[in-house]
Amino acid sequence: MHASADLPTISQRELIGQPVEMLDTPCLVVDEEVLQANIQALQTFISGLGLKLRPHAKSHKCPDLAKHQLAAGAVGICCQKVSEAEAFAAQGIGDILIANEVVGSAKLQRLVRLHRRCIDLNGQLIVCVDSLEAAARMNQALEQAADDQGVAKAKSIAIAPLSIYLEINVGQNRCGIAPGRAAADLAKAIEEQMPRLCLIGLQAYHGAAQHMRTLEQRAAVVEEVCNKVRQTLQAFEAQGLKRPEVISGGGSGSVGLDARTGLFTELQAGSYVFMDVDYMRNQWDCTIDLNFSQSLFVLTTVMSQTSSDRAVVDAGLKALSVDSGLPELKDAPGLIYEKANDEHGLIQCRHSEHDPALEPESLLGKKLWLIPGHCDPTVNLYDELVVVRKGQVVNTWPVLARGRLF
């Protein structure tokens, strides 16, 4: 099998300069002006408090977009997987936190190579650890790499120590060592036994807090998170350990609160660049929360309409993630995305609420804008993000880290 030169590629790059209506569908579109406003809003807020923003790049998986966040003032990015981070390092981004645990010899070998690459890029790789066993295996992989290079151990560290954050379980009950004494004991053991690891921070991320609907609920969880961090810092002090330089965490739903606690030094929000239906269901309080707007859409076409109360679009499960709920239609009153099949989306048409411009018989071939239910897994379905400004295609950005799950 070989590529056929006479068949078009699936990139829509050749449409740069054309109106968005020319795009083939389903395709993933980002409104550049809204995106930039979201990037600036969070950066200005975080910088204004003297804190650091390290946005989570798993939301967009796109080095071109990350470069805009870095240009605005972000200190680096977060990734969730080693192979995801590799895609960003390959594009010259060298300051990366893998905000997650890394276990297994294949991954650890990649991690060591990535650590070296980040140093070459004048950056740093940081990774989360939550157990002594995992730390020991990581330390061992770094030792092994040094030995393989023929570097005498006594001369030590041809490879600089790898920076780590100790992840503490702040109530999400996912990864993370228990806060307080257990965390301090682990930190002490790492300091004493793992010369190739250097603990520089604590990760205190609470995912469930992000999607709690009211500010009061989110504030209560942030308070709980802070208590757990304080407890851990006290235990560090009691053990005679240095206070970690970095306290990292927070997401798009809680960042307004996290940043004002006086405890976090680094914020990890990710979805704020795009937003989605689920995030828009939060009740935002403009006195505390930031006013992020929807920038991400799936453009879809009505491919069939055989009855006046139903239309079918070409974006179904393979074009949209529905784990957090179905997409919503933008600027299409009376149309409701009702059900997703593999390649079909069923749209209910409520005539009484119809915009006259959207009469049922006029829907065939019409392009509709969908707001994804959940941005991160939706982006992971696409090879490229089409960038639009004022109704024109202005760029395409490859989603280079999509599918990078190792």
Ligand SMILES: Cc1ncc(COP(=O)(O)O)c(C=O)c1O
């Ligand atoms: C460790 C970590 N940090 C930050 C984030 C970013 O959260 P959000 O995309 O809700 O801003 C996530 C998202 O799941 C995460 O797992």
